[in-house]
Amino acid sequence: MKYSTSTALIGLVLAFSGLLSVDSQASKAAFDDKFRQLGEVLPTPNIYRTASGTPGHKYWQQQVDYDISIAIDDKTQRLTGEQIMDYQNNSPDTLRYLWLQLDQNRMKRDSAYKMTSRAPSEKKVTFDSFRQLVESPIFDGGYGITKVSASNGKALHYVINGTMMRVDLPKPLKSGASVEININWHYQLHEQKVLGGRSGYEYFKEDDNYLYEVASWFPRAAAYYDAKGWQNKQFLGNGEFTLEFGDYDVKITVPADHIVAATGVLQNESKVLTSTQRKRLKQAKKAKKPVLIITPAEALANEKSRSSKTKTWHFRAKNVRDFAFASSRKFIWDAQGYQQGNSNTMAMSFYPNEGNPLWEKYSTEAIIHTMEQYSKYTFDYPYPVSISVNGPVGGMEYPMITFNGPRPTLDDETGEKTYSRRTKYGLVGVIIHEVGHNYFPMIVNSDERQWTWMDEGLNTFLQFLAEQAWEEGYPSRRGHATNITSYMKSDNQVPIMTNSESILQFGNNAYGKPATALNILRETIMGRELFDFAFKEYAQRWKFKRPTPADFFRTMEDASAVDLDWFWRGWFYTTDHVDLAIDNVYLYRPNSQNPDVEEAWERALDNEQPEFISDLRNKNQWIRTQDKPELLDFYNDHDKFTATNADRNKYNEEHEKLESWQKDLLTNNSKFYVIDFSNHGGLVMPILLDITYADNTTEHIYIPAEIWRKNSKKVSKLLIRDKEISEIALDAKWQTADVNINNNYWPARPIQSRFDLYKEKKKDMMRDYNEALKDISAEKINNEAEHQEEGK
Template sequence: MKNLLTGLVFFGLATVPFVTMAQSNTDQSKFKQLQQELPTPNTYRSASGAPGHQYWQQRADYNIKVELNDENQSINGSETITYTNNSPDVLTYLWLQLDQNIFEPNSMANATRTGNLNDRVPIQAVEYMTREKFDGGFKIRTVKDRNGKALKYTINNTMMRIDLPSDLKPKQSFTFSIDWNHNINDQIALGGRSGYEFFPEDGNYLYEMAQWFPRMAVYDDVNGWQHKQFLGSGEFALPFGDYKVSITVPADHIVASTGELQNANQVLTSTQQKRWAQAAKADKPVLVVTQEEATQAEKSKAKGKKTWVYSAKNVRDFAWASSRKFIWDAMNVNVAGKNVLAMSYYPKEGNPLWGRYSTESVAHTLEVYSKHTIDYPYPVAISVHGPVGGMEYPMLSFNGYRPEPDGTYSDRTKYGLITVIIHEVGHNFFPMIINSDERQWTWMDEGLNTFMQYLAEQEWERNYPSRRGEPADIVEYMKSAKNTQVPIMTNSESVLQFGNNAYGKPATALNILRETVMGRELFDYAFKEYSKRWAFKHPMPADFFRTMEDASGVDLDWFWRGWFYTTDHTDISIEGVKWYTIDSQNPEFVSAQKRAEQNKAPQTLSQQRNLQDIKKTRVELRPELNDFYNSYDELAVTAADKQRHQSFLSGLTPKQKEMLDSGLNFYEVGFKNLGGLVMPLIVKMTYEDGTDEIVNVPAEVWRYNNEEITKVFVTEKPVAKFELDPLLQTADTDLSNNYFPRKLAPSRFEIFQQQQRNQPNPMQRQNATQNNNSNNSGR
């Protein structure tokens, strides 16, 4: 215990210190409420975070016909849109999104892209910068009303305004049509959220089609028209509606799509229809189109065309994929008594990984997300493998990761596949159903979804290697330079470190809320309430913040302010510890304790050397120099001492006497907030007997002083050491100051040899070993 002792003081019961700190300036306080930052509640959005009693939202219904040209990688389409004005406002024009215009050579996205050159530049980078400009923007041929009369329209980069021939009043609808075409981008070369992949080995294409048609923009009570330009990061704000889509493709293509297939008897063989019916009742994936059938289609390349018809109810978007290379499997998932088809479409290049894990990952996602949010409401959920690494749409997602050509794969590839499928299928809930404004707030879909992804990953497998969610995983970002960070509450197109800011940090914040601040029971109830309130509606950040507080009864303004409105980080330091015990005033006990302390006191260096160098002191040489004080024992207990003690005891109550003899230890521990982010104090006390105890102190302990506080802990046993955040719950960026006495936090440097690229994965190494053993045994 000596290594902990900074001060040993004996005091009477009446002098136990209760520490209070000066009140912080309320304008600068971390606990200042968010009223000024949040919009004023109204009849559309209530103070509780629920939709108001006059909440409204617009509706857009689509009837679309589109044809894929497999010869020149383009599409031709025509759509009829019926737009219903449910707002209290009179509209004189409509805005549509033309996000494909990001691929126009002179688009704002291309013009504002930044970069730099070094002395050494990869040839691939030069090739990209000097490539022939791809023209993939929308070519609008006609815009007409329902009677075929041309409508005036204006294209502004990725947005198009249609001027209405007459005012569109509340509760009225307007029907119009658009004809268009556009080239499809090579996704491998140009990137993007959709596109095609060409397979030179068999000469076939795989198409993943998204943002492929002019789509209505959102008009709401917060922004009016949400027509902020698409620059590549801020995704999509879209209204709900019903879709009927007819997709014409080469006759041997398989089409995966948002919605339910309406004409299976026209596009599937009788055998495939039987398998599909079997899959609808199966609890494991059933092949609807086999690898052998897909391989045969790759070779034969049948002539002619087929039209696949899909219908989708109450969705905000529509995407599809098409290829003759598709293998297709499906299984049933029971969600609260409702049957949902989980399906996967993938080329043979995805096997064996995709056949084993894709559809099972889809089913798992639906089950876990439904438990924590709302029951999945749609009839299908689909994972498609192609060129897009990961992108989400209603009922359908595009996902990357494939094994090596020999069929082996690394653990990184395996878990990368499961993770991306969970994440993209999970987007059905955020934002496809709980329909936030992605163009403005990326974190409301990516952050919430990444948090849910973490929960689903942990339910997939014990110790799943999740990349995001655990507080320790966000530490490097949180302590990075301030000029490389922006608050989470930053517009999507202006976010720095996109993955950390919009995915990792909000997901970690929610995990800390669930585990450390609120507890699972309160958090899970409030999170589910938010999901139920805003399903098939358009929530804003304030609706989420307010609902989480309203449903849990926990004031979280300090948390939202610190984690979402600032770039502060967690770094709380234990600054010092003082140990106090109660002075029982028993003279015999006090005397014995002081004598023991004197005996334990170490000799100084001078005292040790004097014992050797000074053979005899003068008093030792001349005993007659001794007097009263040479034999006086100042620690001896006298009768007067005992009498004073008895007099003191006679004035105490039985409970006070018990306290006096309890042997309790009082520790005054100082804490300093170095990172600026106020957080709960999770304090682990390890006792001298080796046992330990964790005490959780709410973040409100900082409310009177956000920077430095002291806290008194009372224990029955002496404490050997204090440790802050022992389970790494708060994303503390410096663990070296979390201990008292101080403990060195180890770092490691790695000794390595230069690694050759394209090292074999563990499966390949094992196969090689087995082959060598087999060859040796045959000799």
């Protein structure tokens, strides 16, 4: 390998001075400290939340218990309920009123959600989207509150503000006291596939049946906690639910031929299930594979029945933050017991025949797989049931029950149901994701209304781990660093720490980016052992409690002894991206000070230089000294690199004064490589180098991110090696989400792509002329329409 004089300086001292000059530039320019601590950003630790990330010795949270009776009218799709809410004030504060969430008010005609929805930007709109655009403003949903009273029956004053309801208490609720509030209400369920949302019904025209997935269906106490006070921010559609833990006693009245799946444990099996169904459930408890409680044939028979009677299903659930249920006469039902550690659970799936053959094969297996994998990184699943329901909702989670959408499609030619690769992995992935939400946020109870990433991001990270444990090469959508690079270099983003309702790209911001960040932490920055211990510590500390981002950040550092403030700041508080580059590679050697050695080295370098074009062309021209040799002298016999006796004498004199170790340094034969790096993206990350040597051996070098602490834009690294380096690759395994890998190699590599060849079609000139006239006419119409809109 050849090195030009511009990249092979003489003295090693110059190399060190060059390194110093890079860092010294930072003192002149504005210093961007990527490693300053988050102390001024995170809330001050206190008796409720400590600096280590643990709940403080005075930590508290409210307890809210519910006794609810609900009925579904299968003819009108109307929901009618009454509830008793027991609110226990465990805070140190006296409360004069309570705030309740009325999330269904989002469906009211004049709701902030509907009034602030924006026009579609696309000129092409699908029929389904257009139908929603047309019918959403017409549908007038939301709660009809018919009664709000105290335990003595006396009416309580209340005020409804959008999706929130304030109930004024008859007397101040002191710390440690409780109050009972009775509420009667009703609302109209909507067709989910038409109006969207997280619940609703699906209508099956072929057999005239309904499948109900019911959530956010009763007035629920809003969260009141130390770091926020009342979380009474309006529900605009994105920021989900911030709720209190409590015990639920729920009675659900439905048509007698319906099957109900719900949060909690069924209390009246003998009244709502047949003896055969109860026997099968008992068998499923110890089964090695799912047992059909209701078979496909039985489900087909059920969906043809039309009972005029009703049944009431009675469920109880302890220490949950919400309650949801599903009901239909179309359900197939399978179940399998799951016992591991402290878990003793029934995994169950409810789905119509339209879901097979996909659901019977994968749903319950995916539930069990999720609990097995998530428990490795968090805690044993604590609840008695875990349910997956196939209905209109594409994917949504509630304690012990999830709604999941993917189904096979009917092949028009064969009449058989088939499913694509995308549908298969879509189902497995969504079940893992939604069941995983039982851990985050149903148990680790973060504030979803404020920080979507705290449940979606953490859960998507664990989903990635669980998917990769499902099968080798599982096609995970999120988690791999390369999958987030397009988003991270785009202008259409906001920091992860942005409020849920203000996020621009919801999936990338709240799901993909935090999941990728955690995967990079685990695999590249902290290592699996440190990360897994710290992450599990966070889950254990905050299960059945309400953490904030600061509690997560502090716990991860506290349990690992790794300073991660720079990482949280860059990945969560900014929109910087990763783009590290190799700028230059220099090869240095020590100056031996021996004139014979050094002059010979310079002569060798000079000989490697290309000859100047004039010198090449002048070789055959007349030269004066050829005819007049008397003009030649000493300097013609010795080039400019010839050492003189004076040089040698000076060297010998000074060399004698050196100590032996100094003489050894002057004759060091190692190769001193200095590599210059630039940070174009702003996000500091470790420098991961893969070195290939001239003898084809390789070496991996990990340089911590702290190398950027004094200059976040440019750094240089000295590598001392005995072998010649032939190639250097930066982040060769694509671990850091670097958005531009083309500047990651030395020597540079060509950018690979391809182009397509096609056969040119002969043009019909008259047809092209006519089409051009149409285009001109259409463009004129569009321009006129745009001007009219601007005028409005």
